[in-house]
Amino acid sequence: MAAFEMQQHVRFQHCDPAAMVFYPRYFEMINLTVEEWFRIGLDWGFHQMHEIDDRGIPTAKIAVDFSAPSRLGDVLDWSLEVKRVGTSSLDVEIIASCEGEVRLTCRSTLVQFVKSTGRPVAWDGLIRDRIRAFEEQGTADQ
Template sequence: MAEAHTFAREVLVRFGDCDPAGIVFYPRYFEMFNNLVEDWCAQGLGTSFRELHGERKLGLPTVNVQADFLAPSRLGDLLRAELSVVKIGGASLTVAIRLLGEDGAERVRATLVLVTMDLAQGRATRIPDAMRTSILQFMPAGAD
């Protein structure tokens, strides 16, 4: 079971996620990562991408991704997607993502660096204080 500082949800591997060999085509995992970040913002931080981008004019682009593909996922698999915050800076944060099979085995492990961006100015901006407070709830004790 995930710890309190981890945001988690289930992800069903769909037909469109798979290549002709019947396994997840690796770029689809990057879509799963982005969907998890979007769900985390809405459900974990209480700020949907619609509100963030539309009303607040803030973006949260991914500026760096590192991923390890450890085992294949297949059509119909139900994965557990987990996100926790590893590091938080002035305008950026680093999140760790794990995708686990139904047996609990890690299928994919990734680290993403996200940056808060002022959409009107097109450049990085400091993470708003209220958002920072929410983000810190997903950071394990002892992390940066």
């Protein structure tokens, strides 16, 4: 399967006085991309995950390269691809572009844990299979 894809509009709330995206706002957009991937791509929305299943997926590691500025009114195309699936973690690459120009590349590690205990927990088989559908071709457990 291809990467998960979605669009986000650059709004006034995202911008600094120069009408460019203020870099911390990109992290909110990255988080929205992850949240929408879980909701739409994996059919496991954050309400179900957090409130019913007692799970969470905090970011354990994140690195972002900013390639070009985004401006008020831009429509950013976001893609998320799984690079590695571990026992309780996964590595993703998230790219934002506008009209074919890459604006940022994010590499992040997410870890599933049980909220009530704070301990990591292995991916459920069904969710793991859904995650693998977004995995880069040719990768395997490490």
